Amino acid sequence: MAILVLGGAGYIGSHTVYELIDAGRDVVVADNLLTGFRAAVHPKARFYELDIRDRKAVDALFEKETIEGVIHFAASSQVGESMVDPLKYYDNNLWGTTVLLQSMVAHGVDKIVFSSTAATYGEPERVPILESDRTEPTNCYGETKLAMERMMSWTSRAHGLRYVALRYFNACGAHPSGAIGEAHDPETHLIPLILQVPNGEREKISVFGDDYPTRDGTCVRDYIHVTDLAQAHILALDYLLAGGENNVFNLGNGVGFTVKEVIDVTRKVTGHPIPAEICPRRAGDPAQLVASSEKAKTVLGWKPQYAELDTIVSSAWTWHKNHPNGYQG
Ligand SMILES: NC(=O)c1ccc[n+]([C@@H]2O[C@H](COP(=O)([O-])OP(=O)(O)OC[C@H]3O[C@@H](n4cnc5c(N)ncnc54)[C@H](O)[C@@H]3O)[C@@H](O)[C@H]2O)c1
Numbered sequence: 189m190a191i192l193v194l195g196g197a198g199y200i201g202s203h204t205v206y207e208l209i210d211a212g213r214d215v216v217v218a219d220n221l222l223t224g225f226r227a228a229v230h231p232k233a234r235f236y237e238l239d240i241r242d243r244k245a246v247d248a249l250f251e252k253e254t255i256e257g258v259i260h261f262a263a264s265s266q267v268g269e270s271m272v273d274p275l276k277y278y279d280n281n282l283w284g285t286t287v288l289l290q291s292m293v294a295h296g297v298d299k300i301v302f303s304s305t306a307a308t309y310g311e312p313e314r315v316p317i318l319e320s321d322r323t324e325p326t327n328c329y330g331e332t333k334l335a336m337e338r339m340m341s342w343t344s345r346a347h348g349l350r351y352v353a354l355r356y357f358n359a360c361g362a363h364p365s366g367a368i369g370e371a372h373d374p375e376t377h378l379i380p381l382i383l384q385v386p387n388g389e390r391e392k393i394s395v396f397g398d399d400y401p402t403r404d405g406t407c408v409r410d411y412i413h414v415t416d417l418a419q420a421h422i423l424a425l426d427y428l429l430a431g432g433e434n435n436v437f438n439l440g441n442g443v444g445f446t447v448k449e450v451i452d453v454t455r456k457v458t459g460h461p462i463p464a465e466i467c468p469r470r471a472g473d474p475a476q477l478v479a480s481s482e483k484a485k486t487v488l489g490w491k492p493q494y495a496e497l498d499t500i501v502s503s504a505w506t507w508h509k510n511h512p513n514g515y516q517g
């Protein structure tokens with residue numbers, strides 16, 4: 189019996205595959221390599237290059253492999269892009285998940301752990317955010333992820349599928365071995381973009397807005413190490429395999445850092461002055477997102493191992509220094 193990881197050539201998916209294989213699991217990866225990289229896939233995983241919107245290809249995979257559970261990362265995930273090209277998000281995220289669930293139901297595969305996001309909350313009513321708090325996305329990306337959660341819920345009622353939605357906050361850092369790390373093209377995430385300055389790939393970092401209602405006017409986010417996220421997926425899968433009910437969990441460290449604070453930590457870690465320039469706000473950004481992850485700790489037994497921001501940034505710096513072009517050389 190194998191675990192199917194959709195989007196396992198991407199950033200968080202590839203780290204989860206490494207943890208699954210380290211834990212002795214049999215792993216199948218499927219990815220269309222839209223934003224992922226073949227080189228990020230663990231050599232012990234069986235790889236299928238396919239698009240989850242291709243029903244015939246997904247059916248063929250379920251017919252060839254014996255799958256006990258699915259971990260679903262395959263989606264488009266850039267907040268800014270979702271505001272200018274929302275239909276890409278409906279197509280890839282909602283249509284992709286529709287086709288996937290149709291195929292799972294048809295093949296009797298009934299357990300799925302999937303990537304949701306802090307962007308489902310929108311502007312939070314309070315921080316730290318609890319899973320039961322209001323969900324009112326401020327960007328189309330978050331809207332499609334919330335709709336994916338609801339799609340799972342209705343599919344569960346009708347067909348008995350069981351799911352765990354993991355609402356991650358800001359994923360960052362790299363595998364402790366240095367073998368894999370974050371590689372997006374174009375890169376939009378704050379920490380890898382800041383690290384392009386000491387790496388000689390950009391002159392300065394743009395700060396998107398300094399007029400938010402936060403302690404220094406820049407947006408506050410909760411940064412969580414990718415290996416800690418990966419571990420949570422294994423715990424969530426085992427929870428479902430042990431008969432656990434449908435559930436939603438936040439995954440973050442419970443501590444918020446402003447954009448300026450992240451730049452300061454990165455200056456300390458790299459020893460580079462990292463010039464910063466204040467720019468206009470980016471559309472769709474909530475002022476602050478900080479998780480309460482007590483539920484994941486209590487119900488799943490999740491224990492983040494890399495909670496300090498300088499440890500997280502150091503692991504990202506090691507990866508980017510050694511792989512300035514990501515997986516392309
Ligand atoms: N990076 C973050 O901070 C963050 C935070 C919250 C949630 N998430 C969610 O986690 C998941 C993974 O994020 P990531 O940063 O690793 O992104 P990523 O872009 O690196 O990985 C996504 C992977 O899915 C693949 N993919 C996309 N559409 C596909 C399709 N139709 N068929 C097959 N494969 C497809 C891509 O090629 C890629 O390998 C996404 O669903 C994202 O929404 C990410």
Ligand SMILES: O=c1ccn([C@@H]2O[C@H](COP(=O)(O)OP(=O)(O)O[C@H]3O[C@H](CO)[C@H](O)[C@H](O)[C@H]3O)[C@@H](O)[C@H]2O)c(=O)[nH]1
Pocket residue numbers: 265266267304305306307356357358359376377378379381393394395396397407408409447470473477
């Ligand atoms: O060059 C940059 C890039 C980002 N930012 C700011 O840094 C913060 C973090 O931005 P990221 O793009 O790194 O991350 P987001 O918070 O926008 O989004 C991330 O986390 C979300 C959940 O919080 C989603 O799930 C999404 O997939 C994931 O990219 C934001 O305030 C953003 O405006 C800058 O100031 N300059």
